[in-house]
Structures are given as structure tokens and as C-alpha cells.
Amino acid sequence: xxxxxxxxxxxxxxxxxxxxxxxxxxxxxxxxxxxxxxxxxxxxxxxxxxxxxxxxxxxxxxxxxxxxxxxxxxxxxxxxxxxxxxxxxxxxxxxxxxxxxxxxxxxxxxxxxxxxxxxxxxxxxxxxxxxxxxxxxxxxxxxxxxxxxxxxxxxxxxxxxxxxxxxxxxxxxxxxxxxxxxxxxxxxxxxxxxxxxxxxxxxxxxxxxxxxxxxxxxxxxxxxxxxxxxxxxxxxxxxxxxxxxxxxxxxxxxxxxxxxxxxxxxxxxxxxxxxxxxxxxxxxxxx
Ligand SMILES: Nc1ncnc2c1ncn2[C@@H]1O[C@H](COP(=O)(O)OP(=O)(O)OP(=O)(O)O)[C@@H](O)[C@H]1O
Ligand SMILES: [Mg+2]
Numbered sequence: 001x002x003x004x005x006x007x008x009x010x011x012x013x014x015x016x017x018x019x020x021x022x023x024x025x026x027x028x029x030x031x032x033x034x035x036x037x038x039x040x041x042x043x044x045x046x047x048x049x050x051x052x053x054x055x056x057x058x059x060x061x062x063x064x065x066x067x068x069x070x071x072x073x074x075x076x077x078x079x080x081x082x083x084x085x086x087x088x089x090x091x092x093x094x095x096x097x098x099x100x101x102x103x104x105x106x107x108x109x110x111x112x113x114x115x116x117x118x119x120x121x122x123x124x125x126x127x128x129x130x131x132x133x134x135x136x137x138x139x140x141x142x143x144x145x146x147x148x149x150x151x152x153x154x155x156x157x158x159x160x161x162x163x164x165x166x167x168x169x170x171x172x173x174x175x176x177x178x179x180x181x182x183x184x185x186x187x188x189x190x191x192x193x194x195x196x197x198x199x200x201x202x203x204x205x206x207x208x209x210x211x212x213x214x215x216x217x218x219x220x221x222x223x224x225x226x227x228x229x230x231x232x233x234x235x236x237x238x239x240x241x242x243x244x245x246x247x248x249x250x251x252x253x254x255x256x257x258x259x260x261x262x263x264x265x266x267x268x269x270x271x272x273x274x275x276x277x278x279x280x281x282x283x284x285x286x287x
Pocket of ligand 2: 051052053075079158159
């Protein structure tokens with residue numbers, strides 16, 4: 001009897017201890033883990049497929065949902081910076097990556113809800129040459145942005161249209177890749193190269209990297225080829241394809257010249273609605 005009672009007490013102590021550890025484990029996995037920003041890049045080596053348009057409008061839609069969002073303009077064309085009325089003459093991502101500025105100090109607030117920016121700069125194009133002989137040259141961005149993880153819910157980074165050193169830095173830093181895909185001829189061939197690049201990056205630079213989804217952009221139902229591409233890619237990649245399809249809309253192409261995301265420029269536009277739907281899908285897919 002005494003032995004049984006001792007066992008019971010021991011079991012209760014272990015249960016209490018275990019549940020304490022369990023709650024600590026749960027706390028770390030679900031609370032602390034979720035307090036870290038989800039780091040998403042928009043990657044397609046092809047130019048003009050909607051990377052920047054998706055980065056700005058998805059960011060604004062996430063901001064409108066109440067999430068704290070940072071946009072990082074890592075393309076030397078700096079289109080993202082202008083699209084949210086950002087100021088490229090202030091601190092830029094080039095200064096951050098080249099060690100002249102701290103990332104936190106380079107953040108500028110935009111006039112849009114929950115939306116901050118690290119501006120782009122034409123100088124970013126020079127990084128490829130400047131870093132070429134450096135050891136660990138693919139990890140400069142990751143080191144430069146390491147202090148930002150706890151400050152935001154989402155960090156969205158716009159890539160240039162190439163698979164150069166800048167894009168490798170982006171892939172080494174990111175948690176998720178979104179692949180914007182224009183529904184046109186040879187889309188599938190381009191996708192194969194993207195998938196191979198991501199597989200290689202996972203093997204060598206960033207084992208944690210995940211593809212969040214393939215996003216069809218500039219879709220027009222009047223163009224038969226657009227639907228053929230959607231059908232082919234969806235059949236092959238299945239759940240990897242976002243349910244949301246971004247339609248072609250003139251208002252989406254006008255908004256950047258006014259320095260506004262679409263949900264501010266014309267919130268009832270079909271493009272605004274599509275990016276709102278995409279934001280909800282992204283929240284569901286980001287774990
Ligand atoms: N859904 C859309 N409907 C109409 N025009 C669009 C749409 N998405 C993007 N565009 C326009 O297409 C052009 C290319 O888009 P965007 O700049 O987003 O592509 P990108 O992939 O970032 O290009 P780059 O590779 O040069 O950086 C821009 O003029 C943009 O305004
Ligand atoms: Mg772009």
C-alpha cells in the first residue's frame with residue numbers, strides 16, 4: 001500500500017512536471033514561433049510577371065487585415081518603393097546589406113495601414129560584384145535583417161528578375177516563396193527552372209525554405225491560352241497552386257504611378273478583391 005501510494009505521488013509529481021514542460025513546449029511552438037515574422041519572397045526569374053504588383057498589394061491587404069507588414073525592396077529597379085510612395089533617398093536596403101546602416105534604422109513608415117518599408121536603390125545591382133569574392137556571400141541579407149523577426153507579422157521581399165547573387169541571398173533568408181506566374185506560353189518551362197533552383201537552394205543554403213504557392217497573375221478569361229495554362233499547371237502542381245487568381249486589370253497597373261496599393265486606389269476593383277482573397281489564403285498557408 002505504502003509502495004502504491006509512493007508511486008501515485010511520484011506519478012503526480014511527474015505529471016505536474018511533464019505538463020509544465022508540455023505547456024512550455026506548446027508555448028514555444030505556438031506562441032513564440034508565431035511571434036516571429038513570416039518571411040516571404042516573390043520569385044520568378046522572368047521579368048514582368050507581377051512580382052512587385054503582388055508584393056505591394058498583398059502587403060497592403062495583409063496590413064488591412066491588421067497584420068504588421070514590412071516590405072523590402074530588393075530589386076535595383078526600386079519599383080516597389082515608388083508603389084507605396086516610399087522615399088529611396090532615405091536609408092536603403094543597399095546600405096543595410098553593405099553594413100552601412102542598421103536594418104531597424106532603415107525602416108520607414110508608409111502612409112498606409114500597418115505598412116512599413118525598407119526602400120530599394122539602384123546601388124543594389126552592384127552587390128553582385130561587391131560580394132563576389134566574399135565568403136558566405138549568399139548570407140549577407142540574412143545577417144543584415146536578423147533583428148527584424150520579432151517586429152513584424154510578415155516581411156515581404158521583392159526580388160529582381162534574375163537568379164543572380166541578390167536572388168540567392170533572398171532565397172537563403174526566406175521562409176516561403178510565392179511564385180507569380182503569368183498565364184502564357186512557356187510558363188511551364190520557366191516553372192521547371194524555378195523548381196530546380198529551389199530544390200538546390202534547399203539542399204545547399206536553406207533547408208527550411210518552403211514553396212507557399214504558385215500564383216496566376218494577369219489572367220483574362222477572354223484569352224483561351226490563359227485558361228489552358230491554368231489547367232495544365234493546376235493539374236501538375238495541384239494544391240501548390242493558390243485558389244486565388246489575379247485578374248488582368250488596368251487599375252492594378254495604374255495604382256503604382258499614384259504611389260498607392262490597389263486597396264486604397266480603388267478598393268472595389270476586381271484586383272483589390274483578388275489580393276484581399278490572396279491575403280486570407282496566405283494567412284492560412286503560413287504556419
Ligand atoms: N493583374 C494585373 N493587371 C494588369 N497589369 C498588371 C497586373 N499585374 C501587373 N501588371 C503590370 O504589369 C507590369 C509588370 O508587373 P510587375 O512590375 O509587378 O512585374 P515584375 O515581375 O515585378 O517585373 P520585374 O521582373 O521587371 O521586376 C507592370 O506594368 C504592372 O503594372
Ligand atoms: Mg518587379
